[in-house]
Amino acid sequence: MPNFNNVSFLQSVFKIRQLPDPLYPEIAFAGRSNVGKSTLINRLVGRRNLVKISSRPGKTQSLNFFVLDDQFYLVDLPGYGFAQVSKEVRSSWQGLIVDYIENRERLVCVVVIIDLRHELKVQDREMVEWLRYQGRSFLPVYTKADKLSRNKQLQNAAALDAALTVRPEERIIFSGQTGQGCMALQTFLASYGESC
Numbered sequence: 001m002p003n004f005n006n007v008s009f010l011q012s013v014f015k016i017r018q019l020p021d022p023l024y025p026e027i028a029f030a031g032r033s034n035v036g037k038s039t040l041i042n043r044l045v046g047r048r049n050l051v052k053i054s055s056r057p058g059k060t061q062s063l064n065f066f067v068l069d070d071q072f073y074l075v076d077l078p079g080y081g082f083a084q085v086s087k088e089v090r091s092s093w094q095g096l097i098v099d100y101i102e103n104r105e106r107l108v109c110v111v112v113i114i115d116l117r118h119e120l121k122v123q124d125r126e127m128v129e130w131l132r133y134q135g136r137s138f139l140p141v142y143t144k145a146d147k148l149s150r151n152k153q154l155q156n157a158a159a160l161d162a163a164l165t166v167r168p169e170e171r172i173i174f175s176g177q178t179g180q181g182c183m184a185l186q187t188f189l190a191s192y193g194e195s196c
């Protein structure tokens with residue numbers, strides 16, 4: 001198990017040619033803007049401020065690389081569903097993500113963060129379908145669980161499971177606020193270290 005507290009920022013990547021050498025297995029984090037991606041990463045590594053939490057959607061324009069305990073790269077992908085930027089900027093971001101996910105040698109898992117409170121959004125479905133098509137391993141994480149009762153959590157999770165065709169053991173219910181699901185997420189991600 002890596003020490004999840006031992007994490008540091010490496011670099012921001014704006015163009016594919018700026019990608020660091022693939023020294024470690026990589027875990028990428030994807031989700032719609034404002035879903036709670038930054039909050040999840042901060043919780044995962046026990047830092048309040050490793051990744052900036054913003055209330056302004058779509059601010060992250062780069063792939064942000066972090067080194068986890070000299071064992072993994074963690075990669076914060078730009079949020080999708082950006083409403084506030086021009087079409088040109090939007091498509092260049094998407095180009096970068098597409099290129100990265102299709103071609104990155106040691107990308108072992110894409111964590112797809114989804115809001116547990118709502119029905120599955122088209123973009124989330126498209127992301128998961130595309131990852132399946134690419135043969136990429138992915139892990140749905142249903143976040144903001146603290147906003148729901150336990151019963152409602154399970155009910156909504158079952159609906160998302162059905163929409164994504166995943167089984168309960170293939171996803172995690174999470175809260176960045178309470179830390180629910182954080183250990184399960186760490187354990188799941190750590191398992192990618194052993195095989196690489």
Ligand SMILES: Nc1nc2c(ncn2[C@@H]2O[C@H](COP(=O)(O)OP(=O)(O)O)[C@@H](O)[C@H]2O)c(=O)[nH]1
Nearest residue numbers: 033034035036037038039053054144175176177
């Ligand atoms: N209650 C609750 N709020 C959350 C949670 N995760 C994120 N938020 C809030 O949702 C907003 C967006 O979070 P952020 O991490 O910046 O989302 P990002 O755009 O996906 O990186 C912020 O106001 C966070 O405080 C969570 O698990 N529970």
Ligand SMILES: [Mg+2]
Nearest residue numbers: 037038052054
């Ligand atoms: Mg963010």
